[in-house]
Amino acid sequence: MAPTRPHDDDPRNPAKKLKKGFSVGPANLPDGTHRRKVKKIKESLIHKAKLKQQYAKLKARADHGPPRKSVYERAAEASDNDDGNNNNEPTEPVPEPTLEPHPDRVKMLEEQSPEPSEERPAERRQRRQRPQPFQKESEVARKKKEDAEARQHARQEAEKQRAAKLAERERFRKTMAKARGGPNGQRKLGRESTVLLAKAQRLMGKT
Structure with missing residues (x-):
């Protein structure tokens, strides 16, 4: 009698174990x-x-398998093979050195060199003036510097004139004080007239 197919739910048939992947955590x-x-x-x-x-x-x-050769061993074998092949090849005879010049050189020396043609020297071009960077700014700075110097000079002249006027006024005051210091309170007309005359001349010169 032919064997029958076992049932899946048969307790005598052991269940097939499935492989389960490993898990972490x-x-x-x-x-x-x-x-x-x-x-x-x-x-x-x-x-x-x-x-x-x-x-x-x-x-x-x-x-x-057989032991594998390293890279250095294979390179050494390849160089040995190349040397062996080079030794087997016939070498060409090397010509002996001589003192005679090369034929090509002799031919070049025999040929007459052409005379240099007279060429008209090229006229030198006038160099263009290079544009200076910040030219406008330098001009403005130069003008400002000149104006500052002019103002400084005018200020110095005004200070000199002011100092001269103050000195003259002080001298006039001292002279007038001395002219009033005569005996019995009388004025010294000689000194006073000199100062007054100088003052009148100065006023007339201004007008």
Whole structure:
């Protein structure tokens, strides 16, 4: 009699175990900092496991296969092969050095060099005056400086004239005081007349 297909709900049939992926931390974490941190740790563990698997495969392949030569050994072998090939090739004979000049040089010396044609020297162009930067500003500054110097000179002249007037006035006052100091309170007409005459001449000159 042919064997019958076992039922799924048969207690004698052991249930097939399903592989469950590993988990890091609780599965019911809310979205936030902790969930992102757990996810980052899980991804890091998966990456490390993959690296370990690849390393194990490479190590097993290296153990079973022939030893691989390093880069330096391969470069040394390639240079040795090149040297061997160069030694096998026939070398061309090198011409012996001589004191005779080269034929091309002799030919160039024999040819007559053409006379230089007289060329009219080019006239020198007049150089254009370069535009000076900040020319307007320099002109304004120069004018301001000249005005300041003129004002300073006028101020000094006015101070000199004022000082001269004050000195003359003081001299006039002293002379008039001396003219009144005669005996018995009489005036000295000689001194007083000189001062008054100078004052009258000055007033007439102004008018």
